[in-house]
Amino acid sequence: MPSTADKTHAPAKRRKVRVPRRKKRDPEGRMSLGDHLRELRNRFIVALLAIVAGGVVGWIEYEPLLSFLTEPLRIIGRGQGWGEIGLNYQGLTTPFGLQLTVALWLGVIVASPVWLWQIWAFIVPGLTKKEKRTAVVFILAAVPLFLAGCALANYVLPTAVRVLIDFTPQHSWNLIPADQYLAFVTRFILAFGVAFLVPVLLVGLNYAHVLPAHIMIKGWRIAIILNFVFAAMMTPTPDAWTMIALAMPMCGLYFAACGIAYLIDRRRAKNRPEWADLPDERASEL
Template sequence: MTLGEHFREFRRRIVIAAIAIALGGAVGWFVYGRVMRWLQQPLLAVAAERHVSVDEVALNFGANGVTDAFGIKLKIALWIGLILASPVWLWQIWRFLAPGLTKREKRIGRGFIAAAVPLFALGCYVSTFALPNAVKFLLGITPAGAVNYTNAEAYVSFTTKFILAFGIAFLLPVFLVGLNTVHVFPGRIMLKGWRVAVMVIFVFAAMMSPSPDAWSMLALALPMVALYFAAVGISLFMDHRRAVRDRPAWADVPDDERSAL
């Protein structure tokens, strides 16, 4: 493709992904009430543990104006749409990259994209175990005798970004293998930098799960480390297959016989 054709293709993929997210957002608009009650469960758990009134941890929807409630509902709806439409926008990312690949690489890539959706869903699911600990820790800093009237918009932004961060983090092996498939990131480079990768993963897990116990951090970090090494193993295998496939037919012939030929 020419540069202009690449931009037009990119725009087309963006439009398709945006339409899918909008349709998912329409579903999210109707289930907003149930999702909002679920997001407030960590706050209610803190109130029960502290033996305080629910009003002391209630969300304040009118902190900045009368439009806050509508804006929060719209934000939740689009967040739900982003999650529901994940198969579509992940596929669009793949289709944008696919024209530059060989038939063999396309077949391999489809399997990885098929794994991306459940991995994204798994990351979002795992985040639900860390979210209550994060909310409990952050609200626990409130001094005794003080009341924490939580701003609804700030709380919704925190919880939605928290969950999406875990979903995207679990896509790490898919993107690593994808970069390897297009010959950008060899497996030996991933293996060589495993110490740095593990350190970054643990720092990320510590930041996303600010709980006083180490078990919450380990519960998040260990699956990500396992996924990283799985991506390394797959990339090394693919590099070996490519090396064998691209090796000349006379590569195994001894030097003296090759000279005679």
Template sequence: MAFRRARNPDARMSLGDHLRELRRRFLISAIAVLLCAVGGWVAYPQVYDRLAAPFNDYKASHPSSVISLNFGNATAAFSQQLSISIFVGILASSPVWLYQLWAFIVPGLTKKERRISLAFIGATVPLFLSGCALAYYVLPKVLAVLYGFTPAGASNIQQVSEYFSFVTRFIVAFGGAFLMPVFLVALNAIGVLPSATMLRAWRPAVFGIFVLSAVATPTPDAFTMFLMAIPLVFLYFAAVGVSKLIERSRRANRPEWVDVADDEASAL
């Protein structure tokens, strides 16, 4: 006689179940990154030219500057192609690993809450890629400022690995910053961060966004800082609005007997 597994109406998971769930989602994400990295390896020449374009444009506009990219040893070219392929894999597979991350953080939503939150999580990929695109847009200005500190008569011969490491981290950092509202909604969905708390803390949140934007865009003009800060402020308040919708849905589905005092009789 076969025994049925006990039902788990609360959808609670043990620590071992959480670890196995984490491992499963990590493997799915890693396989997606690996497969997309293969495509990045094939498209390496085009990606290299695109990422090196801000550097080459600066070099062309400053013909008197002694500045160039340098492969330092025999294995540098291979290592650089591998790292850029992985970078392409991370960007191209973002729909997969962003979904896996969200599904692991917020596993226990009701059907209605899931519809509301999925409408917002559906924007994660455009948000992430928009942040990356914005980083690429401001990158030439950032390089112009940084290379401007080179003393007259000095050369600025960079290792290719160092340049591309800076560029890829800069782009991913912008993309990650644009995911801020997704994690705010996730914290709200699991009951850690109420929307009222986010709304009360809007002043320090906006201040922190501008500080982050100033650090991430080290240029003397305020335009670049506002270019990053204003979308993040808008996304912060959008996260507050979505969190309020989730809370309203949760209250509507909350049984009446839950709010009855222990010494009173409920309809149940």
């Protein structure tokens, strides 16, 4: 019979530590509300970190970036014989705040593949595995369209700035505040980029069984009006050229989105079983 001392010094049995297993994803993409909120938080953090990383590049390359954004002013100054047109920095902390704003603006553009993918990946869990593979095509289309919109804005920007400066009365000085000018320029470029993403969003909604193609085609008149209203709001210039330069590509992309959505619905209808179209009160052959 073992003694009490032996029992005291006997090695204790090791308890198995259960490692929590990672919850498997539903193959059909079904998630609870809590899972959706956690997914949204994680996607937001990844997108924010990508923007901050791109902002570091913008902070380092701030001088050439500022020269690029103020190029329309120099073009106008040389054309009118005014010489160099400078920006007016008002306040002690204004230069620091503007450098931070411009850096983050570049971060949004540089990190566009990441945050566009995070937005789409948040929608992807509602799709099947086969549809998830096809969803990559939308990201490959969204990034070039966003960058193309930003490039078009850079092309139209000198005209918009010249039209606005021409409203300055003669024999007057227009001391342009740096914060107002850079806010206008950065929002102007981002507005063009976001506008070019709308067709991708429409095709995505169609692919997710939310927006049928026949509704998109039926409402083309309303879509054209909304495109021009959006262009007028996003281009705060009184000239019609700037508004048309944004609205016409948006209308073309809208009709392209209608065509792609029509092809998706047509392929979906071919693969649909015959009993799916039967009314609820009628029994199928199954």
